[in-house]
Amino acid sequence: MIYFNLLLIIVIGGAVSLFEVPGLLQPEKRGELIAFSCFLLIGMALAVAMTLRLPVPNPTSGIEFVFNPVTKLIFPGR
Amino acid sequence: MSLERGMISSRQVMFLVTNMIFATEIQFVPALLTMYAGQDAWVVVLIVTIVGFLFGVPIISLGLRFPGKTPVEYGMDLLGKWGGRALGIFLGLFFFYVAAVAVRELADHLVIAVMPQTPLVVFIALYVFAIAYGVYLGLEVFARVSEILYPVFLGTLMLGTIFLIPSLNLNLLKPVLTHSPLELLRGSLTLLAFYGEGLAILFLIPCMRRPEQAPGLNMKITLLLNIPLLVMVVMEVAMFGAMETSRILFPSFELVKMISVAGFFERMESFLLAFWVTTVCLKVALLYYTAMISFARSLNLRDYRPLVWPGAVSLTALAVLVFSDVTQAREFLARSWPLFGLSVEGGVPILLYSLALLRKKGVSWRGRQKK
C-alpha cells in the first residue's frame, strides 16, 4: 500500500510538472521556474515523508509550545 | 503594477471576506463561546461587533494609503527590501497555515459526522484540487462564485432556523450576565481571532475596481457576520442549553438537524453540509490565493500561477499533518489559536500602519480626496 501511495505522489508530481514546466522554459521566467521547483520539492518531500511514516514535526504543536506561557495565563487549562 | 489583473467590485470583496470568516466561525465559535461565557455568549458577540468594527478601521485605511499595492510591496517601502520580503514570506506562511487548518477542520467534520469510513486524506486531496483549480483561474472567478453562493447559503440557513423558533426555550438564556469580565474576554479573544482572518482584505483592496468604496466595508462586513452569528448562538443556547452547546463538537450542525416542520420538512443538514463544503472551499481559495500572492511578491515573481499546483501538494500534506486528532484541533482552537491568530492579525497591520504614520509614507485616503 505504501508503494502504491508513493507511486501516486510521484505521478501527481509528474503531472504537475508536465502541466507547468513547458510554459516556464523561457529565460525571462527563470525565477518562476526556480520557485516552482522549490515549492514542488518541499511538497513532495513532505508527502513522501508522511507516507513513509517518518517523524514529521507537527506545526501546531510548535505554535502551542511557543504560546504556552501566555496561553496558561489567559486560558488556564480546564 | 499589480500581479493580479482581475478587478473586483466592493460587493464582491464584502461577500468574499464575510464568507471567509463565517464559513469556519459558524462551525466552531458557538461551542467555544459557550465554553467560556456560558449562556452569556451573545454578549460576547455584541462586544465583538463593536470591537471588530473598530478593528477594521486601521486595516482599511492602511490598504487605502497605498493604492494598487499589496502589503508585501508597501512592506518593502516601510521595512526595507529584505524586511518587506521577510514579512511577505511570514504572511504567506500564516495564510497557508490557516488555509490548511480550515481544510482539515472541514475534512474532520465530514469524517466524523457524515462518512466515518472514508480516509481523511481523500477528502483533503479532492478538496485541495478543486481549490487550487479555482485559484489558478484567478481572483475574479471565486469572487463571483462567492457573490452568488454566499447570500443563498445565508438565506437558507436563516430561513431554516425560523422553523426552530417554536421549539426554543428562551429561559435557558437566563440568568443574564453572570460571567466575569475575564470569561467574557476569553470568549471575545476567541471570536476576534476568527474575525481577524479578515486581514486578507489587505490583499483585495489593490484589486478593487473602485477603492473609494472600501471605507464602509468594515461596517457592512461586521454586521453581515455578526447578526447571523448572534441568531445562531442564541438559538443554540435556547435549544440545547449552554452546557450542552459547549459539549457538542458542531452545534450549528446539530441545530439544523433539529429542524422538522410538520414531520416532512426535515433532514436539512444535508443542505447545510453542501453549503459548508462550498463556503469553506471559497474561504480556503481566498486564503490560498493570499498566501500565493504573498510568496510571489516576496520572491519577486511576475505571476503567482506557477506556484499554485506545487503549493497544493504542500497544502494537502500540511492539512493532514496539522492536527494529530480532533482533540488537539479543539484544544488549539480554544486556547492557542486566539493568541497566535490575534498576534499576527493585529500585530502586522498595527506595525505597518504605525510605521506608515511615523515615516509619513503613503497618502491617507482623506488627504488624497482633498487634492
Added chain:
Amino acid sequence: MKRALKSMSVVKRLCLVLAIILLPNICAGCWDRVELEQLAYVTVVGIDRDGPDGVLVTFQCVIPRMLARGQSGGGGGAAPVKPYTNYSVKARNVSDAVRLFEIKQPHKALFKTSTVIIIGEDLARKGVIPSLDFFTRKPALRRSVWVMVAEGKAADILLKGDPSPEIIPANNIRTAFQRRQDVTLTSSVDFGQLLSKLERPGVDPFMPEIKLAPKLSGGTAGQGETSTQDQQKDVKEGEKQVLEIVDFGVLKLGKLVSFLDITESRGLLWLQGKTNSGTITVPARGASWASLLVSSKRVKITPVISQDGFLFNIDIRIEGYVSSVQNEAVDPTKPEDLGRLEEEGEKAILQDVMAAVKKSQEVRSDFLGLGEKIYETDPDLWKEIGEAWRDEWLPNVQVDISVNCKLKRTGLAAGPVQPIP
C-alpha cells in the same frame, strides 16, 4: 471552443483527457457507500440492566420485505407475518451491544430510522447517563429522538408489545404518543431536551413512562373502564398486551427515583404549559359532572426569596370550553353557571399542581424546575444553596398557586337539552 482547443498545448490536452478519464472513477464509489439491502433498520432501542455492570440491549428492526407483503395481504384475514424482529444482546455497554448485534445478524445497524429509546426501570434507577453517552456521539442519531422509561423491563415491552392496529410497534408508539400529547395525558421528551435538563442547574428531567397493560382495560384515565369491541378475540390471545404510554418517570441527578401517578403527571403538564385540549371533569350542580376541554395559555413561576425560605408564586392561566354538562340545571350560557364551572376547573387544576409539588418534595427531585427559577433570578445565591437544594431546601419551599380558568366557548350548543313536559 474549437479555437480554444487548438491553442491548447499537447500537454494541457493530455491533462484534460486524463482528468476526464479519472474524474468518473471518483464519482463511482466511496468508502461510505451503503447498500439498502444490507442495513438493519433499527426503529426502537431498549436498554436494560443486566447484572451489576452489564446492559441488555434490545434492537427492534423492521424487515422492509415483510412490510410490503404485510400490506398487500393484510386484508385477507390470514395471520400476517410480523414485519419486525427483535434482537436482544447482552453486553458491557451500548456500543459493545451494537457490535455484538452486528455479529449476530449480517446487516449493519442503521440508527437514522430510530424513533424511540426506551430505558428499563432497573437501569434508569442506576443512572441513565452512562448508557446514553453512546447516542450523543453517534452521528446518525438526531437529538429529536424520543426517550422513554419503561415500567419493568424495556425488553419485555419490545418483545410482548402488540403493535395493532399498526403493524410496527414503533409506529404504534409514535401515533399513540402524538395522540396522547394532544389530549394531555403525556408529553414527549426528546433526547436533546433530556440532555439539556441534565446539564442545567436546578432542574431534573422527566421522561414519559411506557408500560404493558392487559388489553381488556384499554382505558388510561383510571377514572373509568372502557372495553374494546373485540373482547372475545383478545381473550384467546391472552398473553398479548397493549402498549400504554401514560404518566412520567422522574429523575434525580440522572437517576430514576419515582413514577408519577395520573394526577401528578397532569400537574406537571399544567406547570410545563404543555397542555393542549386536556379534558378535566369537574362536579357540576347536584350529583352530576361537567367536562371542560382546556389548554394552558401562560404559566409564570416567580420565586420570592426571604429570610424564612423560599416561596414560589405560581400563576397559571387556562383557556378552554365546555365539552359536556350532564345536568339540565346547569346552563353554560348563564354567566353565573359558567363562572361556577370555571371555579371548579380552577380547583381541579390546583389540586393537580399541588399533588405534583408534593411529589417533588417527597422524592426530592426538582422535576418542576423550581430551583432553576432561583438560579435564573439570583445566580449568586444558587452557588451557595445549589448543592443542598434538593435534599434540604426543596422539601420546605412554600408554593402559592393561583389558577385562572377562562371558558370562552360552549361547544356547538348553547344551553343544555331541556325536556319539555
